[in-house]
Amino acid sequence: MSLFDSVDSPQDVRRLAVDELPVLAAEMRAELIETISKTGGHLGSGLGVLELTIALHYIFDFSHDRLVFDVGHQCYPHKMLTGRKGRLATMRMDDGLCGFPHPEESDTDLFHTGHAGTSISLALGLAHADKIAGNDRRTVAVIGDAGYGAGVAFEAMNAASELDLNLLVILNDNEMSISPTIGAMSRYFTRLRTGPLYTGAKRELTEFIKHMPVIGETLDRSIRESASVFKSVIAPGHVFEELGFEYFGPHDGHDLPRLVHTLRDLRERDGLTLLHLQTRKGAGCELAADDPNRLHGVKPKKTVPNDGEAEPPLGAPVPKRPAYTTVFANKLIELAREDDRIVAITAAMPDGTGLVEMERALPGRVADVGICEQHAVAFAGGLAKGAYKPVVAIYSTFLQRGYDMVFQELLIQDANCVLAMDRAGLVDDGATHHGLFDIAYLRTMPNSVCMAPASAEELEAMLAFAIEHRGTVGLRYPRDVAPAASEPVAPIEFGKAHTLRDGGDVILAAYGEMVPVAEAAADRLLAEGIDCTVINGRFAKPIDVATFGPAARRARLFVTLEEHALAGGFGSALIEALAQAGVSIPAMLMIGIPDAFVEHGTRGRLLEKLGLTPEGVADRILEAVGRPVSAPVGA
Ligand SMILES: Cc1ncc(C[n+]2csc(CCOP(=O)(O)OP(=O)(O)O)c2C)c(N)n1
DSSP states (O other): OOTGGGOOSHHHHHTSOGGGHHHHHHHHHHHHHHHHHHHOBOOHHHHHTHHHHHHHHHHOOTTTSEEEESSSTTOHHHHHHTTOGGGGGGTTSTTSOOSSOOTTTOTTOOOOOOSTTOHHHHHHHHHHHHHHHTOOOOEEEEEETTGGGSHHHHHHHHHHTTSOOOEEEEEEEOSBSSSBOOSHHHHHHHHHHHSOOOSSHHHHHHHHHHTOTTTGGGOOHHHHHHHHHHHHHHSTTHHHHHTTOEEEEEEETTOHHHHHHHHHHHHTOOSEEEEEEEOOTTTTOHHHHHOHHHHSSBOOTTSOOSSSBOOOOTTOOOOOOBBHHHHHHHHHHHHHHHOTTEEEEESSOTTTTSHHHHHHHSTTSEEEOOSOHHHHHHHHHHHHHTTOEEEEEEEHHHHGGGHHHIIIIIITTTOOEEEEEETOBOOSSOTTTOBOOHHHHHHTSTTEEEEOOSSHHHHHHHHHHHHHSSSEEEEEOOSSBOOOOSSOOOOOOTTOOEEEEOOSSEEEEEOTTHHHHHHHHHHHHHHTTOOEEEEEOOEEESOOHHHHHHHHHTOSEEEEEEEEESTTSHHHHHHHHHHHTTOOOSSEEEEEEOSSOOOOSOHHHHHHHTTOSHHHHHHHHHHHHTSOTTSOOOO
16 A cells, blocks of 8 residues: 555645655655546646645645645645545546636635636735634745736735735745746746855844944944845845745755755744745656646647647548637738737747747747736737737636726727637636636727637638727637638628528527537528528627628527627627617527536536537527517526
């Protein structure tokens, strides 16, 4: 029996001797690598904090104390130690473990998170609550070097010293975001890492200066100032010290006995403490360690790697179709070659958004601003004013961070900018990562335009259109294969929908990637004797009242179909626009995402569950047309 076999809970970890912990780490590492390389998931980050996680559970009791992981993707070893090791193989599967902390799985997962940078704020809130309530607890936040570069992390660090709290922040510095970490803070961490190893020496240094014969207690002001400059140059962590955090490190984050020793000491410290650990993303897994960028997120074995190519159909000789991301990236490169004013911006996602290819093809034309979506959008506002044509390639869910900058820095300025929103729709990762709100949050503000393509060719045409459009365009596309257009793509006209099938009085108005689903559903319905009209909405703002109005007037049933929240989405935009135009729709069926957070699971299964497949849509319509026409049909 292995040591890990005997460990089901943090209490079991605490029963071990310190010199057994590295054995436990080795066994957990082997299991994590074996399982996650089959199931897929975030491998590199968990391997990087494996020793830290064991040490944390060894020293703290998180049934009482508080632990907050930033982002949360590094929590797999934590899950293995908190009663979930038997379910590791279900990671990110339907009804399996979530790839992020999830309070429904364990009381030790305090928050369901997935967006970076918020751990210090959350931990401060917890510590503040404990202080007010008089609870004696320790609070720990674990944040990566890239997450630390997020604006909100700086805000938290800046505010911390005002609160007189006990908080331990552990900076997990592996020099990697998903790509290498960028920014001045990251270079500062490098200087700390490469400087002389030095812990707590500031005090010694101050003492030393105080006792220098000439200077001593009688230092005049200028000498004191130079001493302080001297101290800040050679004393590591002085930036944190200025923020009110006592700095410790950098330490080797894989040296378990030392970690245990350090955490034991730090546990007893009051006030704000920052422990800087040097770790290796993917430690112990050659493939991950050599290419942590690629293996930040491992795909399940049966699928091809995350290189933009879609999963090949089982045993079929069907040629692979590119993903929407790939189509976007290739077209952007083509357009940028022809127009020097096109520049691309990513917030730490050059791979995920495909911009890594553009940086290779056109060096200097892509700006990676780190995990700073607010800055990415405001930066685009500046570029637009400078007569450039910024394209912010960003996941729909992460653009939520930049909402106010879209409002002020883009829309109020009527800036020319394309918000290329990848992963718009359902993804495998769950509630924190689905992109289900972008139409709603963009379309309510003046000057915004919302578009979505139904095919690879339409994405290409829309991207070219959006870049030339005067103003800000939100262009959304999903994490999926980009199908070939069912017919030659009609030119994109501002605010114009495109009728694909002029059939009977069941009108199917679909948006983006749901258009092919609507077409396939219409084929099924035709077999049932129901002839549908299928309209590709193309724009959720402005709505093409000239096309939809007459269609609605003759509709027996008017169906809207989208992979977006029903609240505020394409269907709701359509109803509003038609109502304002005085068109009433006799019977309406809105198909989309209901008003509830959608959990994790494979995208295909989630689409099925939510009825966003040809069968699902056809069934809903069959059910609806079976009802008396006068009765309104709810969502
Ligand atoms: C707001 C936000 N933007 C982008 C991402 C995508 N993302 C997930 S993990 C990650 C890198 C995190 O790096 P770091 O904080 O250093 O932690 P590590 O993975 O190295 O442990 C990024 C950019 C995110 N989760 N949240």
